[in-house]
Amino acid sequence: MSYAIQAEGLVKSFKETTALAGVDLAARSGTVLGVLGPNGAGKTTAVRVLATLLRPDAGRALVGGHDVVREAGAVRALVGLTGQYAAVDEMLTGHENLLLIARLLGLPRREARARATRLLEEFRLADAGGRAAKTYSGGMRRRLDLAASLVGRPRVLFLDEPTTGLDPHSRNELWDIVRGLVGDGTTVLLTTQYLEEADQLADDIAVIDRGRVIAEGTPDGLKEQVGGQVLQVRPMAAQQLEKVHAMVSAVAGPATKTESGLVTAPVNDPELMPAVVRRLDEAGVRVSELTLRRSSLDEVFLSLTGHRAVEETTTDEDKTEALV
Amino acid sequence: MSTVTVTVDVTPAAKIRPWDGLQQTCTLAWRNLVQIKHNPMELMDLSVQPIMFVLLFTYVFGGQMAGSPDAYLQYALPGIIVQNALFATMNTAMGLNIDLTKGVLDRLRSLPIARSAPLMGRVVADLGKQLWSLLLMLGLGMLMGFDVDGGVPGVLGAAGLLLAFAVAMSWMTLLIGMLVSEPEKVMTFGFVLVMPLTFTSSAFVRADTMPGWLRAWADVNPVTRLADAVRGLMTGSGAVAGPVMWSLLWAAGIAVVFVPLVMRAYRARS
Numbered sequence: 072m073s074y075a076i077q078a079e080g081l082v083k084s085f086k087e088t089t090a091l092a093g094v095d096l097a098a099r100s101g102t103v104l105g106v107l108g109p110n111g112a113g114k115t116t117a118v119r120v121l122a123t124l125l126r127p128d129a130g131r132a133l134v135g136g137h138d139v140v141r142e143a144g145a146v147r148a149l150v151g152l153t154g155q156y157a158a159v160d161e162m163l164t165g166h167e168n169l170l171l172i173a174r175l176l177g178l179p180r181r182e183a184r185a186r187a188t189r190l191l192e193e194f195r196l197a198d199a200g201g202r203a204a205k206t207y208s209g210g211m212r213r214r215l216d217l218a219a220s221l222v223g224r225p226r227v228l229f230l231d232e233p234t235t236g237l238d239p240h241s242r243n244e245l246w247d248i249v250r251g252l253v254g255d256g257t258t259v260l261l262t263t264q265y266l267e268e269a270d271q272l273a274d275d276i277a278v279i280d281r282g283r284v285i286a287e288g289t290p291d292g293l294k295e296q297v298g299g300q301v302l303q304v305r306p307m308a309a310q311q312l313e314k315v316h317a318m319v320s321a322v323a324g325p326a327t328k329t330e331s332g333l334v335t336a337p338v339n340d341p342e343l344m345p346a347v348v349r350r351l352d353e354a355g356v357r358v359s360e361l362t363l364r365r366s367s368l369d370e371v372f373l374s375l376t377g378h379r380a381v382e383e384t385t386t387d388e389d390k391t392e393a394l395v
Numbered sequence: 396m397s398t399v400t401v402t403v404d405v406t407p408a409a410k411i412r413p414w415d416g417l418q419q420t421c422t423l424a425w426r427n428l429v430q431i432k433h434n435p436m437e438l439m440d441l442s443v444q445p446i447m448f449v450l451l452f453t454y455v456f457g458g459q460m461a462g463s464p465d466a467y468l469q470y471a472l473p474g475i476i477v478q479n480a481l482f483a484t485m486n487t488a489m490g491l492n493i494d495l496t497k498g499v500l501d502r503l504r505s506l507p508i509a510r511s512a513p514l515m516g517r518v519v520a521d522l523g524k525q526l527w528s529l530l531l532m533l534g535l536g537m538l539m540g541f542d543v544d545g546g547v548p549g550v551l552g553a554a555g556l557l558l559a560f561a562v563a564m565s566w567m568t569l570l571i572g573m574l575v576s577e578p579e580k581v582m583t584f585g586f587v588l589v590m591p592l593t594f595t596s597s598a599f600v601r602a603d604t605m606p607g608w609l610r611a612w613a614d615v616n617p618v619t620r621l622a623d624a625v626r627g628l629m630t631g632s633g634a635v636a637g638p639v640m641w642s643l644l645w646a647a648g649i650a651v652v653f654v655p656l657v658m659r660a661y662r663a664r665s
């Protein structure tokens with residue numbers, strides 16, 4: 072198996088802040104590595120080190136087999152970077168932004184123009200290509216920024232929170248683009264605060280918090296590692312909620328109930344499900360919903376770090392906590 | 396790192412050849428100039444202030460300073476041109492700072508290009524803008540009656556000297572652009588630097604009317620040397636060799652100190 076990105080013991084401090092406190096990362100060639108972490112976890116710092124923009128204080132990293140410090144030039148020649156904030160020149164048109172990169176990469180004029188035009192088309196920016204980028208919407212800027220990082224046909228692509236601030240439609244679109252690139256053999260390292268995003272795109276996930284990798288594995292593996300599954304029961308009649316809650320708690324351990332009439336319990340033993348069904352049946356309780364599902368990555372994160380990944384507005388779960 | 400690493404089958408040139416670096420500088424200079432096409436206001440910025448200064452200084456101060464606007468223009472135009480050139484170096488720093496804060500510099504630094512190309516590209520592009528302002532002011536001055544007795548060689552010499560000095564000076568402002576956190580601050584710092592520097596020189600008035608302590612400073616102020624040199628070359632009168640030599644020495648001195656400082660600050664960002 073070959074690795075396009077390998078990092079070992081990366082440390083980086085800014086004055087008092089330790090942004091990276093010994094981070095190991097590895098991305099297999101042609102796969103997506105999702106780096107998942109909350110604000111300030113060190114995601115951007117890690118990306119900047121790997122993209123040769125920051126020198127690590129300690130540790131080392133290879134990208135495409137080249138050392139990011141000693142062979143920075145070689146690394147730069149094979150990576151593309153889309154930073155957390157769209158780094159486009161607002162004064163230039165979309166076409167000129169891409170042309171600039173193409174020319175800097177040494178493409179002859181005609182070829183550079185052709186590549187800029189083709190990328191604009193691929194990213195649905197053909198109509199806006201002649202307009203200054205400062206007139207672009209947030210989503211268009213993101214797309215232009217991503218297109219700019221693809222001008223050099225990078226073998227390794229770094230995407231730092233590529234979908235933050237995008238609407239669901241643009242986000243799906245970007246996911247498709249990433250899938251396409253990976254299909255063509257590109258290795259992608261993608262940072263995100265969205266558990267769903269990592270779940271959707273990543274082959275492997277590294278969860279980082281406060282400059283450390285606190286868990287890693289495949290999305291499925293991670294979910295199993297931390298807690299397996301969640302059992303949910305919804306009684307047909309709302310007045311039986313208490314009764315069902317007590318029953319599930321008795322069989323599966325501490326359960327929670329929501330105002331919407333759902334009883335939820337984390338379970339590790341698959342045998343519990345039939346047991347719960349038997350008890351419900353014996354008691355003559357009719358249920359409208361009975362599911363055993365994998366824990367979401369959000370729940371994974373909560374159990375790994377003891378705090379939530381993102382501060383959310385009140386959700387079903389929050390209400391549960393208020394109720395219990 | 397126990398697993399075997401297979402190198403991706405691209406063997407990129409890790410070293411950037413000087414010729415490539417030069418081309419990259421030109422490409423980046425193009426980038427800084429082509430903006431004007433989409434933002435004609437920028438050309439206005441480059442034109443309005445110089446025109447305003449020439450008109451105001453000549454017609455408002457002229458009578459009192461030298462007896463007539465016409466006579467004052469002969470003295471002051473080179474000084475106004477010098478002041479404008481120094482102010483314009485702040486734009487170089489502004490642009491750099493915007494690139495820095497917007498992340499554009501990160502994108503450029505992640506490309507396999509010469510490290511200094513983003514800086515050099517800016518300096519080169521701003522030379523073009525400097526030249527534009529210079530021609531505009533000189534043209535306007537001549538319309539208003541400025542005598543270019545130094546002839547074509549004098550004007551070319553003055554332009555060359557001015558641009559050389561401006562390039563050196565822009566490394567000083569680039570350092571500001573590299574160190575401050577937002578573009579507005581560049582202007583504040585730059586203003587505090589350039590304004591006193593030009594007013595405590597012989598750019599607008601002869602230094603011999605100043606109090607002793609100020610005069611002592613004005614005599615060594617690089618802007619005095621430069622203003623005297625540009626004036627001498629353009630008008631073909633007064634001492635030329637001394638001021639030209641001193642201006643070049645100052646420019647070299649500034650460059651020797653500030654180019655390494657800027658490059659260090661640039662590298663320190665990693």
Ligand SMILES: Nc1ncnc2c1ncn2[C@@H]1O[C@H](COP(=O)(O)OP(=O)(O)OP(=O)(O)O)[C@@H](O)[C@H]1O
Pocket residue numbers: 085086088089090108109110111112113114115116117155264
């Ligand atoms: N240039 C810098 N100077 C000082 N501190 C920094 C710098 N860059 C990052 N930090 C600090 O390092 C820590 C990690 O920052 P980093 O930007 O890597 O986090 P992140 O995971 O990308 O967060 P976010 O999700 O908010 O983008 C933070 O505490 C941050 O304040």
Ligand SMILES: [Mg+2]
Pocket residue numbers: 114115116155231232
């Ligand atoms: Mg970040």
